[in-house]
Amino acid sequence: MFPELLNHRAEQVSARLNAAVLATPPHRLRDAMLHAVSGGKRLRAFLVIEGAAMFDVPAAQAVQAAAAVEAIHAYSLVHDDLPAMDDDDLRRGQPTVHVKWDEATAVLVGDGLQSLAFDLLADPAMGPHRADLVASLAKAAGAMVLGQAQDIAAETADTPLTLDQITTLQANKTGALIAWSAEAGARLAGEDPAPLTSYATALGLAFQIADDILDVEGSADKTGKRVGKDAEAGKATFVSLLGLDAAKNRAGELVQQACDALANYGERAESLRAAARFVISRES
Structure with a gap:
């Protein structure tokens, strides 16, 4: 079953990520970094590991690459939560780093996690294609950083973003890391990642539409973060532009596109298809 496999991959990656953080000198910064990487679905990590399995990549390399992208993702969340950006006090059901510690620590946690991610990928044990992974x-x-900047700029713009503009913004902010995760297995194997690009692009957009839907229909208890923020801010989203039902339909269409894009991989890609279906059925 997909939930069990997702949880298993999450446990593998969490163990590797925690070990990497614990290898740094004892300090309150290390404690805050451990807090920042705790929890989460580890969907990006799942895509890395399952994509790598399609190309017979050694499991240890796949898990380490998965830990790297989760470190980048965690850093982005810590910085996004800061008062200067989204000003959130809850993440994954826990106090955000700047709330539990302070803003300076949160900035440094993000910096440290970004550095850690590239340290993991540059490890010689990652094989001959690690330079491509790093780059x-x-x-x-x-x-992703550009997408966040575009998102912040949109909040003060005179006119709301159009659907095309939101699509471009989210392809950067959310889609870029999801795309890298889906393509990482091919890169680890020294194969062309382009055949997975259509899958990754559709999946990333479906993920963001689902997030917009959760901001309307979800609850803080299940999502682990504050909901209803977009409407409060008068922010243009896929839901506000398309309507709730049309947004759900569009997300479903994108998941089908993602699944269809994996046709050439046959049964080897079934776990990636399951991940696409999960994206729009999740409650957090």
Whole structure:
């Protein structure tokens, strides 16, 4: 069953990520980093590991690459939660880092996790293609940062974003790391990741639409974060532009596109198809 497999992969990656953080010198910063990487679905990690299995990549390399992208994801959340950005006090059902510690610590936690991610990928044990992994993740992380900047700028814009503009923004902010995760297995194997791009693109957009839907229909108890923020801020989202039902339909169409894009991989890609279906059925 998919939930059990997702949880198993999450446990593997959490163990590797925690070990990497604990290898740093004892300090309150280390404690805050451990807090920042705790919890979460580990969907990006799942995509890395299951994608790598399709290309017979050694499991240890796949888990380490998965830990790297989760470190980048966690860093982005810590910084996004800061008062200067989204000003959130709850993340994954726990106090955000700047609330539990302070803003300076939160900035440093994000910096440290970003550094840790590239340290993990640059490890010689990651094999002959680690330079490609490092370079491609650096580009994906840069796109994510651009997406956050676009999101902040949109909050003060004179006119709401159009659907095309939101699609572009979210392809950067959310989609870039999801795309890297889906393509990482091919990169680890030295294969062309392009055949997985259509899957990754559709999946990333479906994920964000589902997030917008959860902000309307979800509860803080299940999502582990504050909901209803977009409406409060008068922010343009897929739901506000398309309507709730149309947004759900669009997300379903994108999941089907993602699944169809994996046709050439046959049964080897079934876990990636299951991940796509999970994206729009999740409650957090």
